[in-house]
Amino acid sequence: MARVITIDPVTRIEGHLRIDVEVEGGVVKDAWSSGTMFRGIEMLLKGKHPFDAQQVTERICGVCPLAHGTAASYNLDDALGVELPDNARIIRNLCLGANFIQSHILHFYHLAALDYVDIAAVANYEGKDRALKILKNKIVNLVETGDVYPFLPRHESEDYVSDPELATTLVGHYVEALEMRKKAHEMLTIFYGRAPSFVGTVPGGVTTGPTILNILTFKANLAELRNWINDVYIQDILTVAGFPAYAPFMAAGDSGGNYLAYGGFDEDRKGTKKFLPRGLIYDNEVMNVKEFDEEEITESVKHSWYTNQCEGLNPSEGETKPDVHKEGAYSFVKAPRYDGEPMEVGPLARMLVMKPKPLMDLVGKLGLLDKTPLKFGILPRHAARAIECKLIADEMDKWLDQLKPGEPIWDKKDIPGEAHGRGLLEAPRGALGHWIHIKGKKIEDYQCVVPTTWNASPRDKEGNRGPIERSLLGIPVPDPDNPINVVRCVRSFDPCLACAIHLVHPDHNGVKEFRVV
Amino acid sequence: MPGRTVSRRQFLKHAGATTALLGLSEALVPQLAKALQELESGKPPVIWIQGQSCSGCSVSFLNSNYPMVAGLVLDELSVRFHPTLMAASGYKAIEAIEETARELEGRYVLVVEGPVPTKEGGEYCTFGVEKETRDLMGHTVPKDKPINEWMKELVPGAAAVIAQGNCASFGGIPGANAGVTGTTPVMDIVAKIDAKKPVINVGGCPSHPDWFVGSVLDALMWIKGKKGAPDLDRYKRLRTFFGTLIHENCERRASFDAGLFLEDWNDHSPDMKLCMFKMGCKGPVTYADCPTRRWNSGTNWCVGANAPCHGCAEPTFYEKLAPLYEPLPDVNFIGLSPAVDTLGWVAAGATAVGVGAHYLYKQLGKKPESPSEGGDE
Numbered sequence: 001m002a003r004v005i006t007i008d009p010v011t012r013i014e015g016h017l018r019i020d021v022e023v024e025g026g027v028v029k030d031a032w033s034s035g036t037m038f039r040g041i042e043m044l045l046k047g048k049h050p051f052d053a054q055q056v057t058e059r060i061c062g063v064c065p066l067a068h069g070t071a072a073s074y075n076l077d078d079a080l081g082v083e084l085p086d087n088a089r090i091i092r093n094l095c096l097g098a099n100f101i102q103s104h105i106l107h108f109y110h111l112a113a114l115d116y117v118d119i120a121a122v123a124n125y126e127g128k129d130r131a132l133k134i135l136k137n138k139i140v141n142l143v144e145t146g147d148v149y150p151f152l153p154r155h156e157s158e159d160y161v162s163d164p165e166l167a168t169t170l171v172g173h174y175v176e177a178l179e180m181r182k183k184a185h186e187m188l189t190i191f192y193g194r195a196p197s198f199v200g201t202v203p204g205g206v207t208t209g210p211t212i213l214n215i216l217t218f219k220a221n222l223a224e225l226r227n228w229i230n231d232v233y234i235q236d237i238l239t240v241a242g243f244p245a246y247a248p249f250m251a252a253g254d255s256g257g258n259y260l261a262y263g264g265f266d267e268d269r270k271g272t273k274k275f276l277p278r279g280l281i282y283d284n285e286v287m288n289v290k291e292f293d294e295e296e297i298t299e300s301v302k303h304s305w306y307t308n309q310c311e312g313l314n315p316s317e318g319e320t321k322p323d324v325h326k327e328g329a330y331s332f333v334k335a336p337r338y339d340g341e342p343m344e345v346g347p348l349a350r351m352l353v354m355k356p357k358p359l360m361d362l363v364g365k366l367g368l369l370d371k372t373p374l375k376f377g378i379l380p381r382h383a384a385r386a387i388e389c390k391l392i393a394d395e396m397d398k399w400l401d402q403l404k405p406g407e408p409i410w411d412k413k414d415i416p417g418e419a420h421g422r423g424l425l426e427a428p429r430g431a432l433g434h435w436i437h438i439k440g441k442k443i444e445d446y447q448c449v450v451p452t453t454w455n456a457s458p459r460d461k462e463g464n465r466g467p468i469e470r471s472l473l474g475i476p477v478p479d480p481d482n483p484i485n486v487v488r489c490v491r492s493f494d495p496c497l498a499c500a501i502h503l504v505h506p507d508h509n510g511v512k513e514f515r516v517v
Numbered sequence: 518m519p520g521r522t523v524s525r526r527q528f529l530k531h532a533g534a535t536t537a538l539l540g541l542s543e544a545l546v547p548q549l550a551k552a553l554q555e556l557e558s559g560k561p562p563v564i565w566i567q568g569q570s571c572s573g574c575s576v577s578f579l580n581s582n583y584p585m586v587a588g589l590v591l592d593e594l595s596v597r598f599h600p601t602l603m604a605a606s607g608y609k610a611i612e613a614i615e616e617t618a619r620e621l622e623g624r625y626v627l628v629v630e631g632p633v634p635t636k637e638g639g640e641y642c643t644f645g646v647e648k649e650t651r652d653l654m655g656h657t658v659p660k661d662k663p664i665n666e667w668m669k670e671l672v673p674g675a676a677a678v679i680a681q682g683n684c685a686s687f688g689g690i691p692g693a694n695a696g697v698t699g700t701t702p703v704m705d706i707v708a709k710i711d712a713k714k715p716v717i718n719v720g721g722c723p724s725h726p727d728w729f730v731g732s733v734l735d736a737l738m739w740i741k742g743k744k745g746a747p748d749l750d751r752y753k754r755l756r757t758f759f760g761t762l763i764h765e766n767c768e769r770r771a772s773f774d775a776g777l778f779l780e781d782w783n784d785h786s787p788d789m790k791l792c793m794f795k796m797g798c799k800g801p802v803t804y805a806d807c808p809t810r811r812w813n814s815g816t817n818w819c820v821g822a823n824a825p826c827h828g829c830a831e832p833t834f835y836e837k838l839a840p841l842y843e844p845l846p847d848v849n850f851i852g853l854s855p856a857v858d859t860l861g862w863v864a865a866g867a868t869a870v871g872v873g874a875h876y877l878y879k880q881l882g883k884k885p886e887s888p889s890e891g892g893d894e
Contacts, residue, residue, distance in 0.1 A: 049840035062573020193822030194812035
């Protein structure tokens with residue numbers, strides 16, 4: 001008999017999302033993703049000075065303030081007609097890149113790893129490594145005092161990595177990763193002042209120019225991070241992915257095969273050349289990357305708590321009138337679609353569009369291309385994130401060499417009486433878009449469509465499930481009281497619900513949160 | 518201290534970190550070591566819940582440098598519930614809260630990140646479930662439990678409540694929609710439940726990890742009777758962190774006094790640290806120790822990055838300090854005009870009004886471009 005399981009709260013995701021799954025015969029038959037958070041960021045911006053948009057929107061999300069702040073800067077640049085100096089473009093790339101490193105490390109080690117590694121196995125460590133022995137003693141002490149929070153309690157699973165040597169090494173890396181992600185934040189504050197919320201970009205450019213000293217300091221931090229990503233992060237992904245019990249997760253968790261990347265990290269002044277390319281893929285045809293056309297984005301609200309007149313609009317003309325009593329609705333997240341199709345966004349989408357050699361080598365090694373139909377599930381999503389982290393970190397070193405001390409960092413432009421702007425880029429979690437309408441030198445309208453809106457979207461008017469909902473179909477849940485595989489799948493998307501629901505309607509302006517922990 | 522062996526040396530080291538954090542004299546170290554050693558009869562339990570937050574203060578907490586966050590989580594605190602860190606999900610996570618509240622009544626510290634919405638029965642922010650009533654796609658499913666209900670359950674048994682960050686303390690950015698969702702600062706919610714319950718506000722958007730960790734440790738030592746009540750200003754913030762004006766301690770104060778203002782970011786040169794006043798700096802009305810403490814392990818701070826302070830530690834952030842990139846209005850300090858009042862200058866009443874503040878506002882009255890008239894009062 002079918003049974004609906006509600007997971008609330010789902011911890012270790014950013015923000016708040018609630019997942020309901022219908023389980024029958026030990027597998028997920030249907031799924032609903034209902035996320036909402038509704039602080040009214042856009043409404044708050046109406047009537048404000050356009051320069052404030054960046055400082056306010058970076059508070060949409062405490063994990064990705066860099067992505068929002070940078071998107072807001074590009075959005076304003078577009079509206080003001082800025083010709084961004086090369087130094088400013090590169091510094092923005094470097095700092096956004098540093099946040100990719102921070103976010104990806106945080107996601108794998110601190111948000112996801114506890115789903116795979118048995119921390120209790122550390123107590124059985126017999127190895128000789130001094131640091132790991134200290135760690136073992138700490139854990140033993142915690143166990144003996146009966147206080148292993150926040151690592152226990154947890155959902156038990158027979159397939160945790162429980163070999164003492166391996167588990168202890170991975171838990172040791174969890175602790176090291178805390179330092180590494182902190183270092184990535186420190187690195188970006190060289191130019192941006194502080195993190196998470198930062199102050200170093202403004203419409204027209206950046207506030208701190210390159211000097212020999214800050215370039216070298218950045219380089220030294222980056223070198224340490226690059227080593228760690230290569231020697232630890234990538235290796236740990238391979239270890240976990242190669243664990244026999246997790247073999248089904250190569251394909252399980254496939255979101256349907258549609259992928260979208262706006263592209264990010266401009267490599268020229270006009271933004272035509274991007275380090276992470278723009279494009280989209282349908283039905284897992286990874287060799288057939290299509291061109292992106294912004295006009296094809298529409299938002300469906302059939303199953304969202306908004307009036308039907310909001311149906312089918314492009315975000316640049318988006319309308320948001322809530323109707324909390326709407327029949328058949330179950331989420332405050334709208335359902336963005338590209339040419340009517342649900343699209344997965346994020347590292348997996350970007351890597352499949354880009355197809356860098358390290359990824360294709362790994363995909364070949366794992367035999368993923370030999371299978372038909374192609375499917376990229378939970379583990380490829382983690383692997384794509386790690387490979388992207390390495391590619392960006394390596395490229396950042398080259399960007400540092402392109403900085404020119406003494407050259408301009410800002411193109412000063414007056415605020416126009418009326419203008420429209422848009423800023424599209426890639427955030428760690430996927431394609432991010434900001435749109436602005438300036439009128440009377442003030443913000444008339446501000447809209448954001450964020451990565452998790454794509455991934456965690458509910459059903460659209462055709463009844464098509466959103467990517468996370470679709471990915472959950474077929475996920476094994478042998479024990480309905482233990483939905484570990486459901487949360488493994490949801491977490492592989494690195495959802496950020498603080499970002500996903502920032503929608504505002506004029507009558508209600510409500511803030512509503514649901515959580516999936 | 519069952520099962521825990523911590524050497525006196527380790528304690529001295531930790532106490533050293535703590536005193537540095539609290540800005541206390543090094544002479545206090547031995548005394549503090551003793552206090553902390555006694556605290557170690559079981560690690561202090563912490564329940565950390567999130568209201569209308571962005572998780573930014575949790576991320577900032579992860580940037581804690583001294584003491585390091587791994588040590589805090591593994592060795593110093595027993596983090597019973599934290600939505601972003603804990604292993605458990607769903608009902609297992611909820612059980613961890615309920616057990617802690619039941620078994621450690623009167624002993625746990627309640628950390629609330631983000632303010633609490635109260636309208637519509639509090640349903641604008643929920644986690645966990647209350648009862649099976651909500652109808653979703655034809656199924657009977659559990660009803661979400663509002664954070665306000667959690668507050669009613671958790672506040673009475675808390676030894677102290679920490680409002681983590683500007684929006685938890687004062688409403689902050691989500692507070693701009695308070696009229697709709699009933700966004701309420703944590704201290705006001707607590708006051709309705711138990712007017713005597715101690716609350717410490719930690720300002721900042723996000724809060725500095727030192728401000729947060731220092732506030733928690735200060736509360737813990739007080740709870741255990743190891744020191745007096747926290748020294749709070751009228752906004753319930755520790756004076757140690759929020760007692761000095763940024764403008765007074767700014768490394769670019771000399772440029773302000775000399776009338777050297779940045780007006781074009783291309784003017785920036787490593788040798789010339791220009792004052793950010795004309796770019797909208799809110800340092801003259803913001804109380805926080807950012808200039809000396811700095812951020813991210815001391816790497817930098819906002820003005821250090823050639824950007825204006827946005828006043829994010831102030832109760833008036835964001836709405837009353839906007840527009841952020843426009844200079845503060847031309848106000849007359851001595852008369853405390855209404856304009857000053859709306860800028861949060863009332864904070865001055867709670868803390869020392871530095872002599873330099875006189876200079877500033879005298880200068881503002883006389884146009885900042887003529888610095889020679891200013892600095893001699």
